[in-house]
Amino acid sequence: MMDVREWVNQVQLHAGKQGDYIRVQSHPSFLQPIGVGRSAAVFRLEGHPRLALKIFHPLFWKDGREEASAYRQLGSHLAYPRLHEANDGYLLLDYIDGMTFYQCLIEGVPITEEMVAQVDEALSHAETKGLFPSDIHLKNILLTPDQNIIIIDLARFSTPKACSKWSDLKKAYDRYYATGRFPKRVPERVLIWIMNQYRHQGAHFSAPYFSSKS
Numbered sequence: 001m002m003d004v005r006e007w008v009n010q011v012q013l014h015a016g017k018q019g020d021y022i023r024v025q026s027h028p029s030f031l032q033p034i035g036v037g038r039s040a041a042v043f044r045l046e047g048h049p050r051l052a053l054k055i056f057h058p059l060f061w062k063d064g065r066e067e068a069s070a071y072r073q074l075g076s077h078l079a080y081p082r083l084h085e086a087n088d089g090y091l092l093l094d095y096i097d098g099m100t101f102y103q104c105l106i107e108g109v110p111i112t113e114e115m116v117a118q119v120d121e122a123l124s125h126a127e128t129k130g131l132f133p134s135d136i137h138l139k140n141i142l143l144t145p146d147q148n149i150i151i152i153d154l155a156r157f158s159t160p161k162a163c164s165k166w167s168d169l170k171k172a173y174d175r176y177y178a179t180g181r182f183p184k185r186v187p188e189r190v191l192i193w194i195m196n197q198y199r200h201q202g203a204h205f206s207a208p209y210f211s212s213k214s
Helices: 004-009 058-074 101-107 113-128 165-177 188-204
Strands: 012-014 023-026 031-036 040-045 048-056 083-087 090-094 141-143 149-151
Touching (some): 004 083, 004 090, 023 031, 040 058, 048 058, 058 090, 058 113
Antiparallel strands (some): 031 040, 040 048, 048 090, 141 149
16 A cells, blocks of 8 residues: 655755746655746656655645646546546656657657647646636657657636636647748757746737748
């Protein structure tokens, strides 16, 4: 029997300034860090290859509770990981093998219209369950090896707040990506620059880097 709370207690996370990514200071050897965000770190579990453990810094336990609530409200859906267990400070979820849309752009993996449609369908399903899909960006949309889309990080789904990120991404997809005005591979430094400009300018931002076909 897994004692997840005991594992969580062995992990030390550090939170820097507001907006900084969490830093893993220490963890037991049977937990393998695979990702960090601004509120939590995610680990794979030795001996449990189909599970992932998302551990929140104590400052962000409220985010964890809201994300657990969103998963429970969603129910079972192929476009979202399954929640196995949740408590203050952690979520035990399906481990999803795949690459983010962010990684796809860097590595030159095509993002098709069908994939975009899958995201739309998944977000529409969340809305039918009374949720408010929000903060959808390139790093929380996963493409699995069998070309299915999985959406992760649902902490903002419980808050009735307007968010245009996915709508803005689709506009950029139609304007640049789908028309061929986009290189097969995008250097990460360029993606970082684009995201920083978007944070400051929002939907009014236009990417001159893609103003002509590459």
